[in-house]
Amino acid sequence: MEDRWTPEHVLSLAPDAPSRKAATKLSAPAPWSGTGCDTASASAAVWGECRGSGSTPYRVVVDLTGPAYRCSCPSHKFPCKHALALLLRWSAGAGEPAPAPEWAADWLRGRRDRAEQKAAREAGPGPAAPDEASLLAAERRRERRAARVAAGASELEARLADQLRGGLADAPSQGYAGWADVAARMVDAQAPGLASRARELGAVPSSGPGWPSRLLEEYGLLHLLATGYRRVDALPEPLAATVRARVGFTVDAAELLRGPRIRDRWLVLGARDGADERVPIRRIWLRGSETGQDALLLSFGRPGLAPELALPTGLLLDAELAFHPGARPLRAVLGTRFGAPVPPPPAEAVPAGLTLDAALDAYGQALADDPWLESWPVALHQVVPSPTAHGWELADHSGPLSTAIPVDRRGTPDAALWRLAAVSGGRPITLFGECGHRGFAPVTAWYPDGPRIRTLGVAA
Helix, strand or coil: CCCCCCCHHHHHHCCHHHHHHHHHCCCCCCCCEEEEEEEECCEEEEEEEECCCCCCCEEEEECCCEEEEEECCCCCCCCCHHHHHHHHHHHHCCEEEEECCHHHHHHHHHHHHHHHHEEEEEECCCCCCCCCCHHHHHHHHHHHHHHHHHHHHHHHHHHHHHHHHHHCHHHHHHCHHHHHHHHHHHHHHHCCHHHHHHHHHHHHHHHCCHHHHHHHHHHHHHHHHHHHCCCCCHHHHHHHHHHHHHHHHCCCCHHHHCCCCCEEEEEEEEEEEECCEEEEEEEEHHHHCCCCCEEEEEECCCEEEECCCCCCCCCEEEEEEEECCCCCCCCEEEEEEEECECCCCCCCCCCEEEHHHHHHHHHHHHHHCCCCCEEEEEEEEEEEEEECCEEEEEEEEECCCCCCCCEECCCHHHHHHHHHHHHHHCCCCCEEEEEEEEEEEEEEECCCCCCCEEECCCCC
């Protein structure tokens, strides 16, 4: 691997704004020593030692093929500020090609050995076939859970019918407590998806003007999901898989990777960190250069510990993906990687974008396949961000008539939107994000005068 990443690629890996700021400050030459790299071999890596507050410098090594990180500092962030600073120094040209020191080589060797063992397991005959007793026990467990979920779905339908018969006037006074007991019963029924949607109903009456219409919409979607599960065996398999996933049934990643995979050169479109029930979650979007297939990778952390998977926005990753089944496959599992992420050629550096009308059509088509879909990933071409009296919007002037879509402000801080306006400077830009019924949530922008990127998921 010869091409070094740009600072934008490196900073797109930052888990939060403080990490970006600290890494930029720490990338000065003064605290670093023993910096080197090996980008010619299959195990491309960069390493160095960073002087901290203690007597012993922190030892930092980055496996560029992951990327994966090892630092002796006590930080729980992935990557930590030292790993980011090391990559920033490497992107600026620091770090001469050299053999890795023993402490870095040991860690890299261990990663390589584990990867080879995993590849050998995947290429082998696979797990031994379970005996008949184990198969019968597993089938009984599936049947018991299916019966519990079906009972929970029926109870939920009855509760929704009661709410409609009683009217919506009392909904504001019920608040969260009115649906907390229903959510708890759905958890007992082993239907976490139904529980989550039921829990969210308590927040709708306090969501501002027009809440009765929104509450009725949510009632309808939840009723449709509960009814769909009770009749899941009669649905076409792709739609049945979508219903099961929305209800809360999961598919084991190892099982998915034993099935069909799609190998492509995947452009990393962007990433955004958030939390689901206090569990940190990182969403990473990809697009296949050959297939044009969009993909979403989810990486989960633990309370107080960030997710480990991080891919630099704007780079190409040669890898295999296995997709979760569904009417509109999007979520995927990352399989075998064939080298480190690399900068794309200029012709592929900026993703092909859609007009605003075409993006709304794409979301509508996805929604027809999955009625419970909140949003759909799209890249917009030639849009201009601007603040208005009613909030931020994205305007498309490419057609005979100018059209606009509001910006979904959830997860997008004011500072990010003003940076977006600064990137545009009033000129049309390419913008990746999620298009949904609340508007467009921007994630990554490409500068109008070249392939430079600006990530918007992390506030400066």
